Amino acid sequence: MKGIFPIDKFRELRTPFYYYDIKVLRDTLAVINKEVARYGRFDVHYAVKANANPKVLSIIREGGLGADCVSGGEIRAAIKAGFLAQKIVFAGVGKADWEIELGLDYDIFCFNVESVPELEIINELAASKGKVANVAFRINPDVGAHTHAKITTGLSENKFGISMEDMDGVIDAAKEMNHVNFIGLHFHIGSQILDMGDFIALCNRVNELQDKLEARQIFVKHINVGGGLGIDYQHPNRQAIPDFKAYFATFAGQLKLRPYQTLHFELGRSVVGQCGTLISKVLYVKQGTNKKFAILDAGMTDLLRPALYQAYHKMENITSEEPVQAYDVVGPICESSDVFGKAIDLNKVHRGDLIALRSAGAYGEIMASGYNCRELPKGYTSEELI
Numbered sequence: 290m291k292g293i294f295p296i297d298k299f300r301e302l303r304t305p306f307y308y309y310d311i312k313v314l315r316d317t318l319a320v321i322n323k324e325v326a327r328y329g330r331f332d333v334h335y336a337v338k339a340n341a342n343p344k345v346l347s348i349i350r351e352g353g354l355g356a357d358c359v360s361g362g363e364i365r366a367a368i369k370a371g372f373l374a375q376k377i378v379f380a381g382v383g384k385a386d387w388e389i390e391l392g393l394d395y396d397i398f399c400f401n402v403e404s405v406p407e408l409e410i411i412n413e414l415a416a417s418k419g420k421v422a423n424v425a426f427r428i429n430p431d432v433g434a435h436t437h438a439k440i441t442t443g444l445s446e447n448k449f450g451i452s453m454e455d456m457d458g459v460i461d462a463a464k465e466m467n468h469v470n471f472i473g474l475h476f477h478i479g480s481q482i483l484d485m486g487d488f489i490a491l492c493n494r495v496n497e498l499q500d501k502l503e504a505r506q507i508f509v510k511h512i513n514v515g516g517g518l519g520i521d522y523q524h525p526n527r528q529a530i531p532d533f534k535a536y537f538a539t540f541a542g543q544l545k546l547r548p549y550q551t552l553h554f555e556l557g558r559s560v561v562g563q564c565g566t567l568i569s570k571v572l573y574v575k576q577g578t579n580k581k582f583a584i585l586d587a588g589m590t591d592l593l594r595p596a597l598y599q600a601y602h603k604m605e606n607i608t609s610e611e612p613v614q615a616y617d618v619v620g621p622i623c624e625s626s627d628v629f630g631k632a633i634d635l636n637k638v639h640r641g642d643l644i645a646l647r648s649a650g651a652y653g654e655i656m657a658s659g660y661n662c663r664e665l666p667k668g669y670t671s672e673e674l675i
């Protein structure tokens with residue numbers, strides 16, 4: 290064991306693989322529960338899309354969170370991990386009929402609906418089963434988040450949600466339908482948000498909308514403000530647990546929650562991001578014309594974020610203590626975007642060294658692909674290895 294990693298155990302395993310530090314995960318869940326308890330009417334669902342590793346999911350379920358799912362596959366994964374159907378919400382801009390039917394069969398808590406055509410299909414399918422489906426409308430609040438363009442979702446140019454202008458019409462349409470029950474409003478402005486000002490902008494917008502609705506005698510039981518809280522990719526050790534205190538306090542202070550309402554959150558990255566690390570082995574150190582390459586056995590197929598979003602993941606050579614040198618750290622995939630980082634300082638690298646790519650618990654393993662006929666990386670928890 291060097292530092293926080295069981296290196297001897299790592300050497301016995303085939304690389305690359307994901308390693309989940311369960312203590313970090315449990316500590317994170319404990320902080321969420323502690324902060325939420327201050328406010329009473331806050332309810333947190335975990336966004337399964339961030340990481341659906343079965344062991345990770347079970348621990349989150351034990352931690353008491355609900356599940357926010359965006360596909361039939363995620364609903365199945367959540368049910369398998371023991372989440373109660375009554376704690377599952379189903380979101381997503383394109384739900385297939387069989388996925389809606391699955392949600393109806395399980396009697397999940399709520400469908401987050403993104404268009405009138407979708408509402409009509411849910412009403413129709415629920416009628417065919419003699420059921421009434423709870424629905425919330427995802428409203429596009431036209432609030433920009435200061436984050437990467439590919440992960441901002443709350444602008445009117447994005448495909449998500451129903452525009453504020455159309456909201457009244459959708460609510461009226463729902464009233465006419467006998468097999469849907471309108472219970473809430475849903476929002477989500479983007480991901481990896483560290484500026485609380487973005488969430489304040491969302492709260493202001495929700496307050497405005499609520500005033501408008503109440504003027505029409507429309508009262509909504511549940512407000513769901515989505516997810517989006519970011520993590521500190523630069524300092525995974527120092528800032529292992531995101532600032533949930535500031536996050537929940539922002540909503541408690543800014544959102545005018547009515548006495549009869551519950552406030553829902555759908556957090557993904559902030560729950561699982563810091564507990565996960567991608568462990569990979571150095572295949573070769575190659576001297577280029579004017580730089581050195583560290584060629585890993587992990588590539589963009591195992592961790593797509595750097596190639597797709599130019600995302601930064603802190604890298605550490607966990608098997609060398611020799612003075613640092615600069616390397617371009619790359620994978621084996623036949624794409625020039627298969628680069629984890631350029632001019633990265635690492636303790637001197639040798640063939641066979643283990644490189645840890647930190648803060649990879651969210652949108653890491655779950656976004657892996659089999660491109661180049663590669664095997665999907667496995668995921669191990671600290672409880673299995675230590």
Ligand code: LLP
Binds near residue numbers: 479
């Ligand atoms: N709710 C909705 C409706 C969402 O679309 C998302 C994420 C979440 C909740 C959870 O957001 P979080 O708390 O994790 O920020 N693959 C990208 C992130 C895509 C996020 C998609 N939606 C990445 O690797 O950065």
